Amino acid sequence: MKAKQSTPEIIRDFLQTKLPNARDISLSEFTHLAGGWSHEIYVFKARWRENGETIESGMCLRKDPGAALLREFSDLKSQYRVLEALEATEVPTPRVYWYEDDPALLGGPFFIMEKIEGEVPNPWSRAGKEKYAEAARRGKLPLSFVETLARLHSLDWRAAGLDFIGVPGEGKDFALREIAKWESLIAESGHKPEPVLTELLMWLKANAPAAQRLAFVHGAYRTGNLIIRDDAIAAVIDWELQVIGDPMYDVAYVLSDLNREGSALLSCVVEREYFLEHYQRLTGLRVDLDVCRYYEILYMMRSTAFWISASSLFADGRNKDLRLARTTYSVPVVLDMAAKALGF
Amino acid sequence: MIPAKRLLDEVITSLRTVIAPAIVDPYAKSQAFMAAVILEFVSHQVTERSDIESAKQAALDSVFADLAKLLDGAEIAKVDGDNREGRLCGVIERLYSQREKLGEEIFTRANRRIRQALRELLEQDLKVAAQNKG
Incomplete structure (x- = not known):
């Protein structure tokens, strides 16, 4: 009887099917990364011989683990197609190599992409905050942070073939679609009725702003989702929440206090005035702070939807990750923030 | 909110079946198992706040x-x-x-x-x- 193969052995055999001319494929430095709530992430170095040469390539594998956070909105095939479309643009992203839909190999769909060299200091940790603050003092990273977002928002998303992710209509449609998306996640979670959340949802619907223009929006543009190398952004990662929508949605995320606990710098890395000045200069867009404030409140609803969905996954016994259980306590805290933002 | 007893039971299970078995250091391993045992006692003491x-x-x-x-x-x-x-x-x-x-x-x-x-x-x-x- 054939012995059960380990994950690295399965991946090695998979690479062999994709690289038919490769000989002696071996994997090293195989690491299952901690972190990542919605996907399993493995990084490794692949080495093989081809046409008399030895080739070495850092790779990253992203796998659908089944019952995990944001399963409904985070289709791997869609992520793969987004990254593929972005390859030809100025937005720095990892190159994608192969997508595999068959769950027989690793228990779920997965794709393999280039492993970008660099680091992602954790912005929630003291050490991470210090690293970003030091980089901010040197001056290069804050500009790279703004420039990369400006590139993203200046992207001709239709020409890049990104309209497959859905294009909202004019006016308030983007905000209303976004609310509906997160409302559906809350409904699917089977969570008990939550009146504070209902008030928040109704307020958001009643006050939805019109989009200034439609752009390709990352949906979670912040340090922690950016690979840094030589004080510059080497790649934007975590392509799970991207939408065609109001660029102010990303700007609001950058401006938000949600992403910089304890740091005076936006996203722990850039001064507010510096960000606003350079973003507006580079994009030609006007930052509407009232609209950003609205989207910041929408993010609070989105966070509530995340936490409700996460704690329900745990409560239903579909996922045993204790990090999901912890989120049951986050729901009132984020609703408290939203209530205060609405004045109660 | 998930009931406290239920959460405690899940933490105990995780300590016994995921965390402790993965710890190599014998002292730390025994501490993890002991934490599970203590939490089992605590679980009997817990009553939900009414x-x-x-x-x-x-x-x-x-x-x-x-x-x-x-x-x-x-x-x-x-x-x-x-x-x-x-x-x-x-x-x-x-x-x-x-x-x-x-x-x-x-x-x-x-x-x-x-x-x-x-x-x-x-x-x-x-x-x-x-x-x-x-």
Whole structure:
């Protein structure tokens, strides 16, 4: 009887099917990364011989683990197609190599992409905050942070073939679609009725702003989702929440206090005035702070939807990750923030 | 919120089946198993707080009574069903959807009263959630 193969052995055999001319494929430095709530992430170095040469390539594998956070909105095939479309643009992203839909190999769909060299200091940790603050003092990273977002928002998303992710209509449609998306996640979670959340949802619907223009929006543009190398952004990662929508949605995320606990710098890395000045200069867009404030409140609803969905996954016994259980306590805290933002 | 006993049971299971077996250091391993044992005892000591639920129900009773007066028998204030939080959700939705018909003054007064109740409900939940610093 054939012995059960380990994950690295399965991946090695998979690479062999994709690289038919490769000989002696071996994997090293195989690491299952901690972190990542919605996907399993493995990084490794692949080495093989081809046409008399030895080739070495850092790779990253992203796998659908089944019952995990944001399963409904985070289709791997869609992520793969987004990254593929972005390859030809100025937005720095990892190159994608192969997508595999068959769950027989690793228990779920997965794709393999280039492993970008660099680091992602954790912005929630003291050490991470210090690293970003030091980089901010040197001056290069804050500009790279703004420039990369400006590139993203200046992207001709239709020409890049990104309209497959859905294009909202004019006016308030983007905000209303976004609310509906997160409302559906809350409904699917089977969570008990939550009146504070209902008030928040109704307020958001009643006050939805019109989009200034439609752009390709990352949906979670912040340090922690950016690979840094030589004080510059080497790649934007975590392509799970991207939408065609109001660029102010990303700007609001950058401006938000949600992403910089304890740091005076936006996203722990850039001064507010510096960000606003350079973003507006580079994009030609006007930052509407009232609209950003609205989207910041929408993010609070989105966070509530995340936490409700996460704690329900745990409560239903579909996922045993204790990090999901912890989120049951986050729901009132984020609703408290939203209530205060609405004045109660 | 997930009941405390249920959460404790899951943490104990994780300590016994995921965390402790993965620890190589013998002392740390024994500490992890012992933490599971202690939490099992703690689990027997835990009783869910009933004061929070009582305070929430009192806040809900009060807001329904005030809304009935404020909206003077309007369809919006009529609430059915056993789940009072679900009923309040229904009132909020109807209040917004009938805002024009009600007029801005009545909408604002009712919304203000509802928000006062929502703050009271939140404060109860925060008695537990705000303690969690991790």
